[in-house]
Amino acid sequence: MALLATAAAPRAAASRIISIIPATTEMLFAMGAGDRLVGVGTYDRFPPEVDRLPRVGALLDPNVERILALRPDLVILYGTQADLRQQLERAHVPYYPYVHRGLADITQTIRSLGARVGVEAAGNALADRMERQLSDIRSRTGSSARPKTLLVFGREPGTLRNIDASGGVGFLHDMVETAGGANVLADVKQQSVMLSTEVVLARAPEVIIELRYARGDATTTADLRAWDALPAIPAVKNHKVFMLQGEEFVVPGPRVVVATERLAKTLHPELFK
Amino acid sequence: MAASSDLRRRLLATVGGFAALTIAVCLTAPLIGSTPIHMSRVFDRTIPFADNVDAQVFFVARLPRVLAAVLVGSAFAIAGVVFQAFLRNPLASPDTLGVSSGATLGAVVVITFHIDTAVLGVSAVPVATFAGSAGALGIVYAMSIARRRGTSSTVLLLAGVALSAFLGALNRFIQVIGDYTDTFRSIRWMMGSLDVGSYTDIVVALVPIAAACVAIGTLPRELDLVSIGTEAAESRGVDVRRAERVALVSASLLTGSAVSLGGPIPFVGIIVPHIVRLIVGADHRLVLPAAALFGGAFLVICDVIARTAFGAAGMPVGAITAFLGGPFFLWLLFRRMR
Numbered sequence: 346m347a348l349l350a351t352a353a354a355p356r357a358a359a360s361r362i363i364s365i366i367p368a369t370t371e372m373l374f375a376m377g378a379g380d381r382l383v384g385v386g387t388y389d390r391f392p393p394e395v396d397r398l399p400r401v402g403a404l405l406d407p408n409v410e411r412i413l414a415l416r417p418d419l420v421i422l423y424g425t426q427a428d429l430r431q432q433l434e435r436a437h438v439p440y441y442p443y444v445h446r447g448l449a450d451i452t453q454t455i456r457s458l459g460a461r462v463g464v465e466a467a468g469n470a471l472a473d474r475m476e477r478q479l480s481d482i483r484s485r486t487g488s489s490a491r492p493k494t495l496l497v498f499g500r501e502p503g504t505l506r507n508i509d510a511s512g513g514v515g516f517l518h519d520m521v522e523t524a525g526g527a528n529v530l531a532d533v534k535q536q537s538v539m540l541s542t543e544v545v546l547a548r549a550p551e552v553i554i555e556l557r558y559a560r561g562d563a564t565t566t567a568d569l570r571a572w573d574a575l576p577a578i579p580a581v582k583n584h585k586v587f588m589l590q591g592e593e594f595v596v597p598g599p600r601v602v603v604a605t606e607r608l609a610k611t612l613h614p615e616l617f618k
Numbered sequence: 619m620a621a622s623s624d625l626r627r628r629l630l631a632t633v634g635g636f637a638a639l640t641i642a643v644c645l646t647a648p649l650i651g652s653t654p655i656h657m658s659r660v661f662d663r664t665i666p667f668a669d670n671v672d673a674q675v676f677f678v679a680r681l682p683r684v685l686a687a688v689l690v691g692s693a694f695a696i697a698g699v700v701f702q703a704f705l706r707n708p709l710a711s712p713d714t715l716g717v718s719s720g721a722t723l724g725a726v727v728v729i730t731f732h733i734d735t736a737v738l739g740v741s742a743v744p745v746a747t748f749a750g751s752a753g754a755l756g757i758v759y760a761m762s763i764a765r766r767r768g769t770s771s772t773v774l775l776l777a778g779v780a781l782s783a784f785l786g787a788l789n790r791f792i793q794v795i796g797d798y799t800d801t802f803r804s805i806r807w808m809m810g811s812l813d814v815g816s817y818t819d820i821v822v823a824l825v826p827i828a829a830a831c832v833a834i835g836t837l838p839r840e841l842d843l844v845s846i847g848t849e850a851a852e853s854r855g856v857d858v859r860r861a862e863r864v865a866l867v868s869a870s871l872l873t874g875s876a877v878s879l880g881g882p883i884p885f886v887g888i889i890v891p892h893i894v895r896l897i898v899g900a901d902h903r904l905v906l907p908a909a910a911l912f913g914g915a916f917l918v919i920c921d922v923i924a925r926t927a928f929g930a931a932g933m934p935v936g937a938i939t940a941f942l943g944g945p946f947f948l949w950l951l952f953r954r955m956r
Contacts, residue, residue, distance in 0.1 A: 541925055
């Protein structure tokens, strides 16, 4: 009975938080709640302060024992981690399920997460600021022509094999559109699209932007020469194939503003002189 | 005399039939795709290649894919025939002795540790894949040499299963310690892909595949006899250990080359030999060429479906092979049983 009563009572602010998702970890730091974290996921790298915190596994291999030993009062996990959710429920540890979606969902998550951990004002302020900055980028590029853009986030170096590109949903797609590009795969309603060379030729992108973000990835822009095998693509013909490096492109947290701005500068260099 | 002319007739009919199928499939496949192209433009020399979209779709996007599919399908099918005959096990496949797992390990290592930065414009992934399969092949070869006379092939089979499981465990270990973005890439590689985009990879894979086919081509009688039993084969004058070594090395070479070209595409190597045996019988003089031709045609068909039926997003060819081949095999089996 006592337990039921606690569960039903309004939730108290969280002071011992574990976040195993890089995006939510960054959000908490950006809204000034980083000092409430007692554990982070294996893949968390930003901000550098995360290196001082214990690692408790990640999406595929959460270490429940280590999580419980840290006595968290809130665990932020990915929405699909059903086993972990069940185990936390049994241990009566509250959790916050998070899922990657579009750009608008990022600021929405920041607001709701801020309210949940007890820094509502800071969360709202961060979300407002990000929305303002994104809308600035949008209005800055709004009056220019929107080049047909292919956003590639995976490819086998040296070849055009195993190309993965952003489809018409998700934060990468939203970032391209905000930055003043027209995603050539906008009609494919998937976050990631396994792309064949034939489809690239057929879609004829005017700009190709490749993202590189893996730690230790030392590929240089020389690798972009692989595209020369398909000279009929307008982007290749007009030398509009670019490579952007940085983890901010694949972590849908507060740094998406920086990432979107870098995309906008690549797509519309004339507007950012 | 009568028997040999009868065989020649059957050989001609079988190989002719399968060859006609394979040639028809290979000629039709490059004409089919998600993008409409005009053949008159493809071969129009007045348009420079750099500006000719139709020609690039045909020569860069489609033709290498068809050639890679035919080569990979044939290699897996022949390797499957040889492994099934020599290990005397209908469930043996190109992966049974761990060669495919070794190849996968090579790919996962270079991807995870970023050793795959392109060298001279050539990706290190196929090279590492081939090295991995050669490593596994070395272990298999050592086992077959160490194997004493009279040891049953079950021992070799079990050793292969153990090696395969061990290499698979190493793969998973590396994927877990690696960064998630690299793990994503290696999983992507493991789905297999025939969109090779250049002819270099195909030529590189063709050399070992051709060598292995020549070696296996000397063995149909040995394959027939050994698949019945080693003692029977020995009593008919077959040097079983020598034949076995040639067969295992060649079949592993086929597997390694096929995996480095197209990735570990499942199903072709285990089921195509059985489909062919249901059609042509057990004589390896017929089974080997028929499996090579049918395996090639089968993978080309699967790849056409993979690249056309799912819109721009496509589908890994490995998802199609079992989806299409499974029901077809069951249908053949039921028809045979009635």
